[in-house]
Structures are given as structure tokens and as C-alpha cells.
Amino acid sequence: MIWLNGYTDTVYCIIRVVVGLMFACQGGQKILGFPPSERGLATTPIGLTAGWIELGCCFLIAFGLLTRLAAFIASGEMAVAYFLTSFSGKTLNHAPSVLERLLPILNKGELPVLFCFMFLLAVSTARVVGALIHC
Amino acid sequence: MNSLNRFADPFYCITRLIVGLMFASHGGQLVLGMFGGMPGSDNMMMQVGGWIQLVGGLVIAFGLLTRLAAFICSGEMAVAYFMIHVANAPTPMAKFFPISSAGPQVSNKGELAIFYCWFFLFVVFYGPGRWSIDAWLRKGKTAAATPTT
Numbered sequence: 001m002i003w004l005n006g007y008t009d010t011v012y013c014i015i016r017v018v019v020g021l022m023f024a025c026q027g028g029q030k031i032l033g034f035p036p037s038e039r040g041l042a043t044t045p046i047g048l049t050a051g052w053i054e055l056g057c058c059f060l061i062a063f064g065l066l067t068r069l070a071a072f073i074a075s076g077e078m079a080v081a082y083f084l085t086s087f088s089g090k091t092l093n094h095a096p097s098v099l100e101r102l103l104p105i106l107n108k109g110e111l112p113v114l115f116c117f118m119f120l121l122a123v124s125t126a127r128v129v130g131a132l133i134h135c
Numbered sequence: 136m137n138s139l140n141r142f143a144d145p146f147y148c149i150t151r152l153i154v155g156l157m158f159a160s161h162g163g164q165l166v167l168g169m170f171g172g173m174p175g176s177d178n179m180m181m182q183v184g185g186w187i188q189l190v191g192g193l194v195i196a197f198g199l200l201t202r203l204a205a206f207i208c209s210g211e212m213a214v215a216y217f218m219i220h221v222a223n224a225p226t227p228m229a230k231f232f233p234i235s236s237a238g239p240q241v242s243n244k245g246e247l248a249i250f251y252c253w254f255f256l257f258v259v260f261y262g263p264g265r266w267s268i269d270a271w272l273r274k275g276k277t278a279a280a281t282p283t284t
Contacts (some may be wrong), residue, residue: 001262003264004202004259004260006264012257026234029236037241039151103170105160105170106170106171110247117149117150117153123142124141124146125147
């Protein structure tokens with residue numbers, strides 16, 4: 001099945017666009033208010049920083065401009081988001097147990113984990129196909 | 136910065152392990168009632184989906200029959216997105232946006248399903264990677280399971 005590897009680059013680039021645009025929604029919610037969210041616009045300094053990083057990096061990642069740099073920043077931001085909100089139990093309404101700290105399915109931190117690792121993958125696999133600038 | 140490409144395969148293998156385990160924990164939630172269980176998991180389709188997630192997630196995490204398992208899981212997540220998330224969305228806007236943190240009027244909350252679907256599609260094409268049972272079984276038969284660029 002090694003012939004499938006020939007399509008890896010193509011599939012990777014499609015995924016980068018999809019993930020980048022989903023990331024754009026997160027930033028848009030915090031800064032632009034679109035798509036609308038129940039939490040409303042970001043007001044805290046941390047929320048605003050996160051929103052601008054998300055909004056700035058998402059399009060760079062989606063369209064492959066300075067991909068590695070943007071993906072590195074976005075990946076770090078998602079790691080911070082996971083530890084600040086999910087790991088510390090802010091998404092739950094009670095003090096987290098050890099198990100709730102460690103398992104993303106319990107602390108609702110699956111999305112930050114997935115984003116973080118997808119972007120880490122993008123840091124190491126910026127490819128020529130579909131990227132505006134390959135560096 | 137092409138020197139960073141040498142980290143692609145190790146990063147990929149770590150990602151595959153973590154994503155596989157998170158996927159399996161959803162299966163455990165549906166089938167075994169772990170992590171508090173999930174409401175509405177007692178119908179036939181959810182049970183079938185749960186077993187695919189549990190077995191497929193573990194098999195992908197450790198890299199056994201990776202491409203086949205990832206193909207099945209990717210298809211299952213596409214079905215889950217369209218049959219559950221999109222089908223239950225009340226407004227046209229909610230049918231389009233998958234964001235998890237928005238309300239039901241604007242979002243179908245299918246972001247995780249999309250994520251798993253595309254990541255597993257990537258796994259189908261990329262293959263098991265160097266740290267996997269597949270690569271360990273194949274050692275000696277073929278030189279390399281994946282190209283290193």
C-alpha cells in the first residue's frame with residue numbers, strides 16, 4: 001500500500017486548509033464576534049492575545065504562508081490554552097481530580113490537544129504543494 | 136528550515152498515539168460506559184460506532200494495520216458528522232459552522248468529528264510511521280515503511 005504515500009502531500013495540504021479555517025473560527029469568535037458565540041467577545045488580556053494569535057496565524061497556516069513559523073506560534077498558544085483552561089479544570093464547575101486533569105475527554109480539552117499536535121506536525125512538514133512560500 | 140523535516144516522522148508518531156488514544160476513549164464512553172458514559176448511547180448505530188472507535192482508536196494508536204483501521208475510522212467520523220451533527224442542526228448557519236464553543240443556533244459542534252476524520256485520512260495516506268507495530272513487524276522485509284523527505 002506504499003503507493004498511497006504519493007498522495008500524502010496533497011492530503012496534508014487539504015487538511016492544513018481545513019484545520020486552519022477551523023482555527024480562524026476560534027479567533028473570529030473572540031475578536032470579530034463572527035461566528036457568534038455565547039461567550040461573546042474576548043475582554044481579558046489573555047483572551048485578546050489568544051484571539052489575535054488565532055486570527056493571525058490561521059490564515060497563514062491555511063494558505064501556507066510562513067507556515068512553520070505560524071504553526072509553531074499557534075501550537076504553543078494551544079498548549080498554553082490547554083494547560084490554562086482544561087488542565088487547571090476551568091472548564092469544569094468543580095475542582096478537578098487527578099484523572100480529570102490528565103484525560104482530555106474529561107476536562108473537555110480535546111480540541112486544544114488536537115490543534116496543538118496538528119500544528120506541531122505542520123511545523124515539521126511544511127511542503128511545497130499548496131504553499132505560497134516554502135521555507 | 137528544511138532541517139525541521141527530520142522531525143516529521145517522530146512528531147507524526149506521537150500525534151498518532153495521542154489522537155488514537157483520545158479516539159479510543161470516546162469508544163470507551165459509548166460502549167463500556169467509561170468516563171461517565173454518554174446519553175443516548177444505547178441504540179444499535181451508536182454501539183457499532185462505539186466499537187469502531189474503541190478498537191480502531193487503540194489499533195491506530197499503536198500502529199497495527201494502521202492504514203486499514205484509519206480508513207474505517209475516517210469513514211465512521213464522516214458518517215457521524217453528517218448523520219448526527221449536520222442532520223440535527225436546526226439552522227442553515229448551524230449546518231455550515233462546526234465550532235464547538237458556539238450555541239446550537241450557529242454551530243453543529245462537529246469540530247472534533249471533522250478533526251478526527253481528516254487526521255485519520257492523513258494517516259491512511261501517510262502510513263504507520265517509524266514507531267509502530269506495523270514497522271516493527273515489517274522490519275527486515277522492506278527497507279522503510281514511509282519515505283523520509
